[in-house]
Amino acid sequence: MQRENGKIVITVLGKDRVGIVAGISRILAGHKVNILDLASTKMEDVFVMVVLADLSGADVSIAGLREELYREADRIKVEVMVHHYDVFKAMQRV
Amino acid sequence: MSSKVGIDEILETVDMIAYKHLNIRTVTLGLNVLDAASPSPGVTRRRVVEKMLHEAGGLAEAVDEISGEYGIEIVNSRIALTPLAIVTAPLVASVDGARAKEELVELAKEIDGIAGDIGIDLVGGYGALVHKGETVADRVLIASIPDALTSTGRICSSINVADTRSGINVDAIAMLGHVISEVGKRSPEGHGAACARLMVLANAPEDNPFMAGGFHGLGSADKVVNVGVSGPAVLLAAIRNAPDLDLRGMAELVKRTAFKITRLGELVGREIALRIGAEFGAVDLSLAPAPAPNESVARILEAMGVESMGLPGSVGALMILVDSIKKGGVMAASRTGGFSGAFIPVSEDPGMSAAVSNGTLTISGLLALTAVSATGLDMVPIPGDTPPDVISSLILDQVAIGVAVDKSVGVRLIPVPGAKPGDKVNFGGLFGEGVVVDVPHEGSGPLLARGGRVPPSLLTLRN
Known part of the structure; x- marks a missing residue:
């Protein structure tokens, strides 16, 4: 499998409300994290946002970014998860 | 098939990891310690400890790093050593029977302590391969198992008593019935828990990441990660x-x-x-x-x-x-x-x-x-x-x-x-x-x- 250095997937789940996209993207922009793709959907009444981002030009590690996103998630009352893109490629592609 | 992972696939994966507890149960480093063999108990201990520190000292940290990078929980970091009855054969040959047993228990305690220091959950390999008969060192190690397991918390013991190609060593099985019974009676917590760190095997795999049966096989390279x-x-x-x-x-x-x-x-x-x-x-x-x-x-x-x-x-x-x-x-x-x-x-x-x-x-x-x-x-x-x-x-x-x-x-x-x-x-x-x-x-x-x-x-x- 070709490794995708620096690519991460941020998954956000929560009650749909104003400010979720803004809250998350403000942190990403603050660390120069490049958003490659962004998609959202609704599962029952839960808002789900998936962000594919590139950390290679950023000034933060995955672990550091995760910590900050957790704090923001607490504040805006959503759940956020950060995984390396390689996890998804490994599990979903032969 | 598209190479880009879609949102449905991402959500399925996240669901497995976050809500279905999909994780890595263990990363187990197989470590060859044959080169620690020495007639001197002190030298044997020192060499095993140095090898663990040098080769496995960074394992727990690497596991934490990878876990953080990928966002995947890794539950245990473990070490599997070469069966110690083989490594300690020169030691057993050089000291008398009762003292040899004590020295093996000392070695177990030393390994147990170092494992704790470097963040290792369990260490396998306090064991012997006796499917075709026991050596003197094998018998000493088997006799030392109750002392070794009840005076440590991380040491795991595995004894291979049979394999398809060699048959079944019933003498060893008879011995181990007594050993298991004694470990159960003497477990410090009072409910036999030290027996959870003792496995009797047939056709023992040489690259088993799981404990208590894991040890580093004799046909393996010096340092191997099994998952x-x-x-x-x-x-x-x-x-x-x-x-x-x-x-x-x-x-x-x-x-x-x-x-x-x-x-x-x-x-x-x-x-x-x-x-x-x-x-x-x-x-x-x-x-x-x-x-x-x-x-x-x-x-x-x-x-x-x-x-x-x-x-x-x-x-x-x-x-x-x-x-x-x-x-x-x-x-x-x-x-x-x-x-x-x-x-x-x-x-x-x-x-x-x-x-x-x-x-x-x-x-x-x-x-x-x-x-x-x-x-x-x-x-x-x-x-x-x-x-x-x-x-x-x-x-x-x-x-x-x-x-x-x-x-x-x-x-x-x-x-x-x-x-x-x-x-x-x-x-x-x-x-x-x-x-x-x-x-x-x-x-x-x-x-x-x-x-x-x-x-x-x-x-x-x-x-």
Whole structure:
């Protein structure tokens, strides 16, 4: 499998409300994290946002970014998860 | 197929990791310590410790780093050493019998302490390979097991007593009945828990990431990373969500799910090996259960359609499950190893304990299941007053199945002092809560007393 250095997937789940996209993207922009793709959907009444981002030009590690996103998630009352893109490629592609 | 992973696939993956407890159960570093051998006990200890510090000192940190980078929980970091009865043979030859035993226990304590210092959860390899007979050093090590296991908390002991090509060492099995009984009586917590760190094996795999049976095989390179995955809850949810699938469809579903689970082990194992400068060994395809409601292989069988684990049909269901896990997993791993089947420990797996409590799972039923599972009578709490020859007779039955079917099996029986069948016992952490299984008070003492070794199975004659 070709490794995708620096690519991460941020998954956000929560009650749909104003400010979720803004809250998350403000942190990403603050660390120069490049958003490659962004998609959202609704599962029952839960808002789900998936962000594919590139950390290679950023000034933060995955672990550091995760910590900050957790704090923001607490504040805006959503759940956020950060995984390396390689996890998804490994599990979903032969 | 598009190479970009879509949102549905991302959400499926996140669901497995975040809500179905998909994680890496163990990253186990196999470490060759043959070069620690010395007639001097002090030199042997120093060399083993130096090797652990030098080669495995960075393992726990690398595991934390990878876990953080990928967003995947890695539950245990472990070390598997070369069987220490081989490493300590020069030591045993140079000091007298009673002192040799004490020196081995000192070595176990030293390893235990260093493992704690460097963040290692369990260390395997306090063991011997005696399937074709015991050396003097093997006998000393086996005799030292009660002292070693009851004075340490991380040391795991494994003894290979049989293999398809060599036959069955009944003398060693007879000895080990007494050893297990004594470890049970002397376990410091009072309920036999140190027996959870002692496994008796047939056809022992040399690259087993799981404990207590893991050790570093003699045919291996110096430093090898092997990985064990978890994931029963993922499979359980998949099967529960598909009540109308026929057996062909269900087999396919298990295959596809096992592929995804195993791939995570492959990814993590490869990265950790790279980071600590070790060879990447194998992924064990077995889905390790855990003491949590849905982390249960028994519950998977029940979701497949067995009314309660242990009832007629259980062996068939387990066979279907294991076969499909292997077919999915083998494609996902560049190298498979360890037990690569399905673990059905009585403790650890809450569905197994429940089945013992409600009477559907008995010791005979368990033995029958081991013909198609990985390991064997695993983490089975039994009454503490079970006679040693009954323990040995159960081991004989189990390893005989292993030899006849030509597969790896391991026995972990836990005689719990003062306990009666049906009593609940908590062994703590990953070892979980078990229910004491009823076993007969008589076995095949006279058969064991004949002594000696069973000649190799006919399966050996393949040339």
